[in-house]
Amino acid sequence: MDKSVPLSHQSSEMKKILFLAWGYSIHAQRRMQIFVDDPLFDVTIVSTYNYQFPGATIILLSQAHKKQNFERSSHHPAIHKILYPVSLFLKFIQELINIVRDYFILKKTIEQKRPDVIFLQTLMYPCYLILLIRKIAPVIITFWNGDVTWWAKWTGIERLLKKQIIISGIKKASAITVNSIEAKNACIHYGKTAKCIHLIRYPGVDISRFHPIDKASAKIYIGQNAQKIIFWPRGIADYLNFDTLVAASQIVLKKYSNVHFIVLFANKEVDISVHEKLKVKGIEKNYTLLSKIQFEDMPYYYSAANMMISISSNDSLPNTMLEAMACGCPLIMGDIPQIRSWVIDGKNGYLCHVKDAEKLAECIIKVIENPQNINERFILENLTLIKQEVESSKMSKEIKKLVTNVSLKTTELI
Known part of the structure; x- marks a missing residue:
């Protein structure tokens, strides 16, 4: 040919x-x-x-x-x-x-x-x-x-x-x-x-859809007015290490009480059990649990958020990571081989061990405090990466x- x-x-x-x-x-x-x-x-x-x-x-x-x-x-x-x-036999048949x-x-x-x-x-x-x-x-x-x-x-x-x-x-x-x-x-x-x-x-990544949106406008669109928003968009299956986030959030909230966590997962029954767990820890008011977000609304969530977190134990190439990059949302990702190909710790995001709540809390606080405007460097690096590699x-x-x-x-x- x-x-x-x-x-x-x-x-x-x-x-x-x-x-x-x-x-x-x-x-x-x-x-x-x-x-x-x-x-x-x-x-x-x-x-x-x-x-x-x-x-x-x-x-x-x-x-x-x-x-x-x-x-x-x-x-x-x-x-x-x-x-x-x-009943099991009938299901099998x-x-x-x-x-x-x-x-x-x-x-x-x-x-x-x-x-x-x-x-x-x-x-x-x-x-x-x-x-x-x-x-x-x-x-x-x-x-x-x-x-x-x-x-x-x-x-x-x-x-x-x-x-x-x-x-x-x-x-x-x-x-x-x-x-x-x-x-x-x-x-x-x-x-x-x-x-x-x-x-x-x-x-x-469709950069005509996934691109940075004014943060204030994005917050209004999703109905959130918290000063700092952390987006967790991939669910709470065991390999996603949601428990690590919960433990890290307890550390972060002791220093910054105005941080709000938006968690997306598609299981309403789990919603109840997770809410009870957060309530026992006294942090349920700092969490919003969503069973679904319309695809066309995702850019607003990335843009409203101060960071996106995904610390999966196993992964390939998560679309949420690429979409967050395209929307100018700083990343905290799990320190595993598949992710290291895309995120270099301290260069265009942060990496942390997926079971280390203290390290995750440290990374969250770094993004919140933004030393030497490092978040802005992350954003520019990632916007360039998306256009070059996965447009x-x-x-x-x-x-x-x-x-x-x-x-x-x-x-x-x-």
């Missing part, structure tokens, strides 16, 4: 692309949106969630529909004890039925649509069903959320199975996209040649070029 020829002229035919996506994910939605918005691609999405893209064909799998409920009832404890194993049903839905869709490329957003369910289907179009896999760097590590029966899925998927893929050198090396370790693995950090229009061109080349069976890239 002549690389000097623009992509749109390399093949005048519309490319048919079939996406397999797990549940709802804003990341998967934004990645698929790139192709839905391009008239050169005919997009079909097979998922357990109805993404409702205008112009795309949406095929819903079993979990998108209401399933039979075998959850715990209000039976007497003795009766529940007897019925619980039965229902899951098997769903898997078989979804397999045939996917197989039929592929036969009818005859896509040029099948694009998997991770190898979580239902994406790994593709491994059961023979004689299909070329497969591209985008690995994310640490799929190959920590999700597939062998630490028991469950992860052993996941590891085998990853290995099988890597072998079947015509091309793989990753967002970090570490993930690329992991794919090579699992047996894929380097020329098949592409470091494309799509969808990237969305560049990333979109790269991923579209890869898909087109794979569909044309271009050996040079596959």
Whole structure:
């Protein structure tokens, strides 16, 4: 293929692309949106969630529909004890039925649509069903959320199975996209040649959406008037080390009582337990717990905040980090290899050990006190980094070029 020829002229035919996506994910939605918005691609999405893209064909799998409920009832404890194993067995049978049903839905869709490329957003369910289907179009896999760097590590029966899925998927893929050198090396370790693995950090950051907004205006927009705001946007799963933040906040609030923490996570039941924990510690008034923030509102939260904190024990390339950078929000990140590729301690943010509450408190206080206007240097460094490395229009061109080349069976890239 002549690389000097623009992509749109390399093949005048519309490319048919079939996406397999797990549940709802804003990341998967934004990645698929790139192709839905391009008239050169005919997009079909097979998922357990109805993404409702205008112009795309949406095929819903079993979990998108209401399933039979075998959850715990209000039976007497003795009766529940007897019925619980039965309910587990019924759930297992229902899951098997769903898997078989979804397999045939996917197989039929592929036969009818005859896509040029099948694009998997991770190898979580239902994406790994593709491994059961023979004689299909070329497969591209985008690995994310640490799929190959920590999700597939062998630490028991469950992860052993996941590891085998990853290995099988890597072998079947015509091309793989990753967002970090570490993930690329992991794919090579699992047996894929380097020329098949592409470091494309799509969808990237849309700097027309994510950019600095006047702090006072942003605070008004999100309804917060605290003098200092700390944004924690990634949830409270164990690997995110929310307990470290809580412990650090107790230290910080002894010195700066006007600091407010905004915590985002998508679980209302957890909301109650977390609020009770904060109440016991006497700091619940310094926390706002949000189960959801609209995507279009995220730039206002980054801009209103004095810092964004994410101290995950395992990571790949968190979009929240990139978005915060683009919005001029200083960062405190976990001191782990994947993050060190983007944040240099004291140069464009702060790094701290993910379990060290005292160190985290020290970093928070540094951002609050802003010695020698270091925050402003962080902001300038990060704005430049985003424009150079992950600006969305560049990333979109790269991923579209890869898909087109794979569909044309271009050996040079596959």
